[in-house]
Amino acid sequence: MRVYLFIGTTAELIKMSPVIRELRDRKINFKLITSGQNEILFDEFIDYLGPVKPDISFGYKSNKSSMIYFVLWAVRTFFAGLVSLRKEFTGINKENVYFVVHGDTISSLIGALMASFYGLKIVHVESGLRSYNFFEPFPEEISRFIISRLANINFCPNSWCVGNLKSAKGIKINTSQNTLIDIFMAAMKDIKKTHLSIKLPKKYFVLVVHRQEHVIFSREKTKEIFWHVLKNEDNLACVLIMHKLTSDFLNSFGVDTKLLVRRGVIPVPRLSYFRFMKVIAGAQYFITDGGSNQEEAFYLGKPCLLLRKRTERIEGLGGNVVLSKLNKQTISKFQKNYKKYQRHRVRSKISPAKIIVDYLRI
Secondary structure, X not given: OEEEEEEOOHHHHHHHHHHHHHHHHOOOOEEEEEOOOOOOOHHHHHHHHOXXXXXXXXXXXXOOOOHHHHHHHHXXXXXXXXXXXXXXXXXXXXXXXXXXXXXXXXXXXXXXXXXXXOOOEEEEXXXXXOOXXXXXXXXXXXXXXXXXXXXXXXXXXXXXXXXXXXXXXXXXXXXXXXXXXXXXXXXXXXXXXXXXXXXOOOOEEEEEOOOHHHHOOOHHHHHHHHHHHHHOXXXXXXXXXXXXXXXXXXXXXXXXXHHHHHOOEEEEXXXXXXXXXXXXXXXXXXXXXXXXXXXXXXXXXXXXXXOOOOOOOOXXXXXXXXXXOOOHHHHXXXXXXXXXXXXXXXXXXOOHHHHHHHHHOO
């Protein structure tokens, strides 16, 4: 059996790290391929995975926030990958070769297309999520839809996701949870030992605004919502996670760190996964436009407001998670009554990573 894992972002590594750990624990050889979509911060996972580095890697995408640069990088990476991987996949028995992609990034789509070209078995982890709108999340919803049509094996985090793949040809396997639950449980186990280099107030809420369809394509609307969130909270400090796209977004309308601090905002650089989970766990509530953040809030039982019109996930909806649909009244109501959305933390004995590796070994 040969296993290839294809990833392009640190966010993908977070969810694929339990699979990598499971493969290592069972001494199953695998190769890790990185697309270059973002710089992947492997050092952040040394305590969880040990040393890890890619076996094959492609050139990094430009940091410029431009759709043209992004498309050029994607096309270049696809064709460069076909050429450079030809020797790797020529003349091998492809019956037991698994090419694993995760989720919905453009990297995952590139990887699935490469694997399809070479006739490999495509394994899609976190398959079946749907917002049923190709423009949110964009371009992820399109990527996920295409990958599910190419995949031979779909590992779905719940029965709803399995049902979304009725028309897909591949095998569907319900892992009951996302692989994120594996690393989440590890983070909760070590939360007291996790050190934060920043000092946070006793009571605060966390704000994440970083999706490109919001901070690039709907910049003015996002600006309006951003200030509404801040003006609507008088009692709690705001911890703002400063992703690069967040910084670019704020700079585009003249907001710097000093102005944020004067408005009672605590700008915090992007954190490693374990530190980020400690910050979220200590918050009163969580406002975010991130999909994976929805799952993390659900696992924590933390009151969570999604700054999105649609979500491709069901975790927490009707419980601790409120979909704002970017409605100001909904946002205000949540911030005023956030305590009623508090739930118990999820405690799971299921390991999706073990389910995945068990199946591939059959």
